[in-house]
Amino acid sequence: MNSGAKRYLLLALLAALIVSGFSxxxxxxxxxxxxxxxxxxxxxxxxxxxxxxxxxFSLGHAGFMAVGGYIAAxxxxxxxxxxxxxxxxxxxxxxxxxxGAIAALTGLAVxxxxxxxxxDYLAIVTLGFGEIIRVIFQTSETFGAATGLTGIxxxxxxxxxxSGAAICVFxxxxxxxxxYGRGFIAVKDDEIAASASGINPVRYKVTAFVVxxxxxxxxxGLYAHHKSFLSxxxxxxxxxxxxxxxxxxxxxxxxxxxxxxxxxxTLLPEYLREFxxxxxxxxxxxxxxxxxxxxxxxxxxxxxxPDSK
Amino acid sequence: xxxxxxxxxxxxxxxxLTAVSAVDLxxxxxxxxxxxxxxxxxxxxLFNLITGVYPxxxxxxxxxxxxxxxxxxHQLVRRGIARTFQNIRLFASMTxxxxxxxxxxxxxxxxxxxxxxxxGGFRRAEAEVERQVRELLALFQLDxxxxxxxxxxxxxxxxxxxxxxxxATRPRLLLLDEPAAGMNPTEKSxxxxxxxxxxxxxxxxxxLVEHDMRVVMGICERIxxxxxGVKIADGPPAAVRANPRVIEAxxxxxxxxxx
Numbered sequence: 001m002n003s004g005a006k007r008y009l010l011l012a013l014l015a016a017l018i019v020s021g022f023s024x025x026x027x028x029x030x031x032x033x034x035x036x037x038x039x040x041x042x043x044x045x046x047x048x049x050x051x052x053x054x055x056x057f058s059l060g061h062a063g064f065m066a067v068g069g070y071i072a073a074x075x076x077x078x079x080x081x082x083x084x085x086x087x088x089x090x091x092x093x094x095x096x097x098x099x100g101a102i103a104a105l106t107g108l109a110v111x112x113x114x115x116x117x118x119x120d121y122l123a124i125v126t127l128g129f130g131e132i133i134r135v136i137f138q139t140s141e142t143f144g145a146a147t148g149l150t151g152i153x154x155x156x157x158x159x160x161x162x163s164g165a166a167i168c169v170f171x172x173x174x175x176x177x178x179x180y181g182r183g184f185i186a187v188k189d190d191e192i193a194a195s196a197s198g199i200n201p202v203r204y205k206v207t208a209f210v211v212x213x214x215x216x217x218x219x220x221g222l223y224a225h226h227k228s229f230l231s232x233x234x235x236x237x238x239x240x241x242x243x244x245x246x247x248x249x250x251x252x253x254x255x256x257x258x259x260x261x262x263x264x265x266t267l268l269p270e271y272l273r274e275f276x277x278x279x280x281x282x283x284x285x286x287x288x289x290x291x292x293x294x295x296x297x298x299x300x301x302x303x304x305x306p307d308s309k
Numbered sequence: 310x311x312x313x314x315x316x317x318x319x320x321x322x323x324x325x326l327t328a329v330s331a332v333d334l335x336x337x338x339x340x341x342x343x344x345x346x347x348x349x350x351x352x353x354x355l356f357n358l359i360t361g362v363y364p365x366x367x368x369x370x371x372x373x374x375x376x377x378x379x380x381x382x383h384q385l386v387r388r389g390i391a392r393t394f395q396n397i398r399l400f401a402s403m404t405x406x407x408x409x410x411x412x413x414x415x416x417x418x419x420x421x422x423x424x425x426x427x428x429g430g431f432r433r434a435e436a437e438v439e440r441q442v443r444e445l446l447a448l449f450q451l452d453x454x455x456x457x458x459x460x461x462x463x464x465x466x467x468x469x470x471x472x473x474x475x476x477a478t479r480p481r482l483l484l485l486d487e488p489a490a491g492m493n494p495t496e497k498s499x500x501x502x503x504x505x506x507x508x509x510x511x512x513x514x515x516x517l518v519e520h521d522m523r524v525v526m527g528i529c530e531r532i533x534x535x536x537x538g539v540k541i542a543d544g545p546p547a548a549v550r551a552n553p554r555v556i557e558a559x560x561x562x563x564x565x566x567x568x
Contacts (some may be wrong), residue, residue, distance in 0.1 A: 198415030
């Protein structure tokens, strides 16, 4: 898959840019939904690296998204008036990377002490972390406190969102399919056996956490420049749950399934707006049903098994 | 010859319970030693001490002349200590091939950068890893099932795969925790042959915990007996079998006439 993966990445990037070039001809509403889909793919695939491939159940993904979103938005708001318009893409790109990097550092800071915890305990700590992040932004005057940030330049067009998604899918796929990345799966399957095979569980867990947090941060930056408006309530516990549902529905550790789930769970709420009050009830039922009937995820197909006879 | 593994007065207490008490042990390179004793005698605990799962409460462990204190389990694997588990611990979502590949990669971990850029060096390293995996699987007759899920194998093959995974880290000391447990007689004699083969082929030291006396007496050059965490005997099989303390603590009276 070595050169194959690179080719897919180039094709995906090219497709994203071409579609983006014609975006003036599309209905603005649909285009907006398509950008949401791209951002959600990034969030779900990056969370899947942590929850699915490495088996560390995190409920704090919205927190990393918030860090990246606020940092990138603030960066743009500060620099945009000072610099000429042709520098916009540069500011945007730098802001996204900066947001991702700071989200990754946050991931490191949270990950190192907490990744000694297992299962439910880790879930609770990451949940608490997500809420702490939200409260910090909610009380910080610099980041607009409860009102949030407004007037963020509307720079996220289709090409940005889908290029981000393509790069995220590429990085996660490459990691998981490398000698390096098989450590993630070993850690998920059996931490004791992994360390008996020479794998340092802490290192792999922290790596998954940091890479996942980075892409969540970049996705947050794209989201901020898509909606032009950030409010702390947008990054609450429910947002984390939304992403977790995508991962569970798609199948933990199955990138293709998770992408399909991210697309479906972005489109469905759009078409079912009048029932939006019941969304969380529906999600809860969905998770229960999937866990009973198809714990491997809805969109998981039998693994291709080469003929071994 | 300097010992490969040396335990000096190793003791571990869990709360008020002394699970292993002042055990001295020397193991030469390429020595095949059996570790026996009744249930709860501290055999597995001793394995966990040697592999860095627990630090000893008192005493010191040296591997290859260097103290192993403060080294974690995965670091000791890189130094050359590998093990299997009493209850099989395979990677549930991996194929046989990937299981062994995960262990082979220990000595050639790439950074994130290599995994993403996938340059020529990375591909050559990856190909080399795959070659080693194929070789190991062929040697231990697991190549037929290389693409099967590891946990879908028959019981005996799962045990064997666990040994191959341990060997794949290229150890100098291999600790086998009850490898014959639950095996039928055919599988047991295959296992005996396998342990001989791996010791001959890989020139490593083996410490073997086993309850099946035929396996232990058949292949071990030396036997160490633990009882209530204390070493009560250490010597060649014939001497250990005749030792009255061992007969009382573990072997039982019937074993005596054969001695």
